[in-house]
Amino acid sequence: MPGKLADVARQARVSEATVSRVLNGKPGISDATRQAVLTALDVIGYERPTNLRSRKARMVGLVVPELANPIFPAVAEVVAGALAQRGFNAVLCTRTGTMSEAQYVEMLLERQVSGMIFAGGQYAEADAPHDHYTRLKQLRLPVVLVNAAADRIDFPRVSTDDAVAMEQAYAHLTYLGHERIGLIIGPLDHVPSLRKLHAFEQIAARIADAPDGQLVERTRFSIEGGHAAATKLLVRGATAIVCASDPLALGAVRAVRRAGRRVPADVSVVGYDDSVLMACTDPPLTTVRQPIEAIGRAAVEMLVGQVEGSPVADEELFFEPELVARGSTGAAPVAQG
């Protein structure tokens, strides 16, 4: 194929004769030139001849919805580092832009990855498209999911225990004297949010004798979503608000101030994740920390285990969160009247 030879020669900045000598394993070529020719094949996208191939790429897809919420880069950093130590590279897929999760899965399969780790993906949304997970299951590709998945999706999972997180937040706030505690969670079909809601209602029933369905709001995971939802909870008399993410909590703080009130003197706010910089926010955020380091490392161990042929059960491992008390929570305001 003369076109191919010419392409490679141009990319490697050598003659076509040299390319030909390298591809046919002829002597008289310096190692530097040989490497440059092989690299040119890689760049253009041609396969290397079988006898010149290095060992097979060992790559793992890492699929996250976005990197703007700092919890996702934190997960990505732990996972990519742990994979590298095991000799794998992480192929980063963020759903920002025009690519869907299913399209990324197709790309990753084309790249012949050894497995995929999903964090915060469509598996967590009961009503989202799940066909690509079914496909991965049929292909027997090693997959690990981070945090709760919809019922039908059966892969090994590593999760922060949402129920414990709610118990910690609720206990902290009742200790501070709060009785009207609101909850802001994600969309209706978001499984980790449903788990938090379930735990929250159980605790409320146990402590307050009557769960207050009026004090729950669902919204999109963003500062703006938290702001909108908190505004509604304030109108209904909440003196404390537990949020299902740190950005939601930052939005709730904003809403309290927009309503002319103070955090924490008038209203306490608790976040979820303890992502980076939460000690630098105004006020420093009290939040439930996900054990990201432990979760990320466990996800990699479970994935590499599958790749190396040791069976890993399709079960969910739960990791304990911890409440980090900072400046956004305080004693409940003294009731008026």
Next chain:
Amino acid sequence: MPGKLADVARQARVSEATVSRVLNGKPGISDATRQAVLTALDVIGYERPTNLRSRKARMVGLVVPELANPIFPAVAEVVAGALAQRGFNAVLCTRTGTMSEAQYVEMLLERQVSGMIFAGGQYAEADAPHDHYTRLKQLRLPVVLVNAAADRIDFPRVSTDDAVAMEQAYAHLTYLGHERIGLIIGPLDHVPSLRKLHAFEQIAARIADAPDGQLVERTRFSIEGGHAAATKLLVRGATAIVCASDPLALGAVRAVRRAGRRVPADVSVVGYDDSVLMACTDPPLTTVRQPIEAIGRAAVEMLVGQVEGSPVADEELFFEPELVARGSTGAAPVAQG
């Protein structure tokens, strides 16, 4: 190779005979089974037989030092999204952990990537090891660097204009009446810091007739580094501090408060990057925004251009930053005495 057949059969959960039929292109195998067998080859790390190979992986290494400073996930998100739109996947390499940049470069070459994009790497440190860049140059691998590089390293670069950033910060502070303006930058050999220092000294000489070398501190890029450096500048009478990153600025805010003074009533602080959440810090941070979206997209265009064979000059493209004024800067305090 019976061992190989058995491995693949176990991974794909089919018989060895089925694996053999797939590998030899025999009929009578369902498409789902065929796909599962090919996937099992990928997982275990065996090459697919030539006739069953899908098109060559098109991957680009994305090397960043860490993801804790939110500017790096922001770059990674833009780059990964833009690459995906052009049909490439980003292989994420963060230097956190035990892997060196040179080791990541080796891994990426083994993976036969089509190119590499570096952001905030060792190219920016004049005294760091640079042999792996020399190697990439010899291999003619397409490479793009984000922000200033050491003199000897010659690849296409896309940079925020450090001099313009310093002019914007300095002009903002002198307009507010500040005369004792300090600067916190990175280590001695960090090229973007040196550029900022050079611009800062030129502006100071022009405006104040005498550059004040006493008001410059070098430190590690972290909140703690900013805290330590700012403490020294406060002792020397700085009423405003310009920092070479947002985490440095958050550390400077901390130092001002630890010294019993207020931001911005007593001391103004300016950051650099405008990474995510800087509007939620205490106080909201005045900072110079790097045009990350434009820079990330340009880096991908320049890389894909090289991969597709159009020559891209080893030159540096400069992008203009913009100062975002928030709550950490205010009028200079009235001089005492």
